Amino acid sequence: MSSRAPVADWASDFDHRDSDWVEDPFPIWDELRLKCPIAHTDRFSGVYFPLRYDDIRAIAYDPEHFSSRRLFVREGRPPLPKAPPITSDPPAHRDERKMLLPPFTPAAVQKLEPRARDICRELLECLANRSECDGAIDYAQEIPARLTAHMLGVSEDSGDQFRKWIHEFFELSIADPVIAVRVVAEITDFFKREIAKRRTAPGDDLVSYLINARIGERAVEENEMTGILRLLLFAGIDTTWSAIGAALWHLANHADDRRWLAAEPQLIPTAVEEFLRAYAPVTMGREIVKETDINGCHFKEGEMVMLAFGAANRDPAAFPDADRVTIDRAENRHAAFGLGIHRCIGSTLARMEMRVALEEWLGKFPDFTLTPGAVVKWSMGTVRGPRQLPITFPK
Amino acid sequence: MNARQHKSATTVSLRVRVDRVLCQGHARCVVLAPELFEADEFGGGREIGDGGVPSDLENKAWLAKANCPEFAIDVERLGETA
Numbered sequence: 001m002s003s004r005a006p007v008a009d010w011a012s013d014f015d016h017r018d019s020d021w022v023e024d025p026f027p028i029w030d031e032l033r034l035k036c037p038i039a040h041t042d043r044f045s046g047v048y049f050p051l052r053y054d055d056i057r058a059i060a061y062d063p064e065h066f067s068s069r070r071l072f073v074r075e076g077r078p079p080l081p082k083a084p085p086i087t088s089d090p091p092a093h094r095d096e097r098k099m100l101l102p103p104f105t106p107a108a109v110q111k112l113e114p115r116a117r118d119i120c121r122e123l124l125e126c127l128a129n130r131s132e133c134d135g136a137i138d139y140a141q142e143i144p145a146r147l148t149a150h151m152l153g154v155s156e157d158s159g160d161q162f163r164k165w166i167h168e169f170f171e172l173s174i175a176d177p178v179i180a181v182r183v184v185a186e187i188t189d190f191f192k193r194e195i196a197k198r199r200t201a202p203g204d205d206l207v208s209y210l211i212n213a214r215i216g217e218r219a220v221e222e223n224e225m226t227g228i229l230r231l232l233l234f235a236g237i238d239t240t241w242s243a244i245g246a247a248l249w250h251l252a253n254h255a256d257d258r259r260w261l262a263a264e265p266q267l268i269p270t271a272v273e274e275f276l277r278a279y280a281p282v283t284m285g286r287e288i289v290k291e292t293d294i295n296g297c298h299f300k301e302g303e304m305v306m307l308a309f310g311a312a313n314r315d316p317a318a319f320p321d322a323d324r325v326t327i328d329r330a331e332n333r334h335a336a337f338g339l340g341i342h343r344c345i346g347s348t349l350a351r352m353e354m355r356v357a358l359e360e361w362l363g364k365f366p367d368f369t370l371t372p373g374a375v376v377k378w379s380m381g382t383v384r385g386p387r388q389l390p391i392t393f394p395k
Numbered sequence: 396m397n398a399r400q401h402k403s404a405t406t407v408s409l410r411v412r413v414d415r416v417l418c419q420g421h422a423r424c425v426v427l428a429p430e431l432f433e434a435d436e437f438g439g440g441r442e443i444g445d446g447g448v449p450s451d452l453e454n455k456a457w458l459a460k461a462n463c464p465e466f467a468i469d470v471e472r473l474g475e476t477a
Contacts, residue, residue, distance in 0.1 A: 098437060101420065101437040101438050102436060102437060102438075104438060105422075105434055105436065105437065105438035106422050106425055106426070106434045106438065107434065269426070273462075330458065330461075331461040331462060332462055333423075333461065333463060333464045334464065335464055337421065339419075339464055339465065340419065341419065343419040343420060343421060343464075343465075347421060347422070348422050348438065351426075
């Protein structure tokens with residue numbers, strides 16, 4: 001870790017790497033929402049941090065001023081190749097996104113559910129007869145890693161390599177942008193080899209899909225393919241891993257909710273939405289490409305904005321009892337998957353993985369708690385979720 | 396009058412409609428009210444048929460509207476002035 005000055009004031013000097021922020025950002029965010037409600041820091045060459053649902057929504061809907069060409073807040077701004085459609089703005093974004101939508105429709109995701117369920121069962125089988133485990137490492141992280149590998153048509157044992165890249169790109173590169181450049185180069189090489197293999201031996205997988213797909217009238221270029229595949233790797237794994245982990249963390253901490261869900265598994269889809277609202281893992285950046293004003297705040301060209309969808313989801317102006325996790329909350333138009341044209345393309349997939357992961361876990365282990373005295377560790381940066389989650393099963 | 400009473404058991408008094416410009420394909424409506432909404436080949440939501448809501452599905456129509464993150468669903472009351 002680089003040495004850096006401690007945070008003097010959250011409203012004017014925030015740092016999302018601060019240990020208080022990483023461990024439990026919600027009290028900080030609630031305070032800022034009342035006080036600011038758009039925080040700013042001079043760190044990272046200038047970053048704005050809106051906290052109200054309406055402001056986050058307005059920015060997500062405004063690609064003219066807030067570009068997606070830079071999505072991550074880091075020390076330094078390394079040049080990185082594009083990863084369409086997430087790094088694209090209108091008008092190019094539209095056809096790129098349309099090309100990628102068909103493999104992620106509800107009908108397409110339904111076909112993946114049996115594999116997702118088998119993965120969960122295989123993992124839980126390994127935990128049978130154990131008195132404790134790590135819910136993040138032994139379960140949550142493996143589900144999206146293996147399912148993503150399955151969808152890409154690569155070995156499901158690639159998970160360790162994927163997670164190393166993800167950790168380096170999302171967490172370590174905040175302080176050292178050179179790491180981001182190196183990781184992207186490694187992933188590009190990895191996918192170039194996979195693309196070459198699929199050109200001679202196509203399969204029923206996303207690499208083969210891209211080889212045959214068209215953006216508007218034209219084929220997808222190889223550098224676009226490697227960018228898209230990198231996006232699928234990054235966006236599909238530690239997001240869902242974080243969401244499953246946060247749900248397990250909540251249930252390990254709340255015996256009443258745990259017993260309720262175990263007794264009434266038909267409530268799991270509703271509970272999944274509430275976990276997504278309350279513990280929304282993703283914070284996405286935007287680069288201000290044209291100065292503008294929102295809610296009385298001036299946004300300077302060239303600086304960044306961090307859109308913490310979890311902050312929008314905890315805004316009491318948008319959600320009654322916003323700070324209370326209510327697993328049977330029926331009306332829940334949360335923004336965990338973003339809003340507007342960059343809505344997470346894998347949202348239906350992530351929801352399926354979360355639901356299946358909880359159904360299978362609670363079916364096998366209806367009773368579990370955090371291991372007394374053990375430490376839960378949360379990730380920092382773009383994706384927030386437990387990376388260490390010690391769980392005990394009572395005898 | 397008589398014809399109207401005769402039909403009342405199956406009277407449709409609500410109609411749902413998805414604004415296809417606002418819809419971003421979150422698919423909440425498709426999951427919460429599959430009798431009323433379906434996904435197209437790109438995962439975008441659309442109402443089934445003319446969007447008419449059988450009386451026993453009215454709650455689902457309101458639930459879909461209340462859960463749409465893009466505020467893309469309109470629920471219209473029909474026939475109140477007829």
